[in-house]
Amino acid sequence: MNCLICKGGKMIEGFETYFAKLGDSYLIIENVPCFKCDQCGELVFSLSVLEKLEKLIELYEKVQSKIFIVDYRQAA
Numbered sequence: 181m182n183c184l185i186c187k188g189g190k191m192i193e194g195f196e197t198y199f200a201k202l203g204d205s206y207l208i209i210e211n212v213p214c215f216k217c218d219q220c221g222e223l224v225f226s227l228s229v230l231e232k233l234e235k236l237i238e239l240y241e242k243v244q245s246k247i248f249i250v251d252y253r254q255a256a
């Protein structure tokens with residue numbers, strides 16, 4: 181799979197940390213499976229991963245805290 185952004189890069193399968201801002205809070209999800217461009221660093225998540233991330237964001241939006249750090253492998 182080639183990168184859609186820079187066209188030249190290759191998408192390498194790996195794990196990345198995902199950041200989301202929820203109002204005044206931050207959600208950090210570690211070890212999210214993704215593809216990363218080896219040239220420009222563009223990240224692509226699969227649809228099933230994105231759906232899971234959305235569910236996690238919904239879940240943590242309801243909790244009043246400043247920063248959450250979640251490990252994807254334990255939350256998924």
Ligand SMILES: [Zn+2]
Binds near residue numbers: 185217218219
């Ligand atoms: Zn790229």
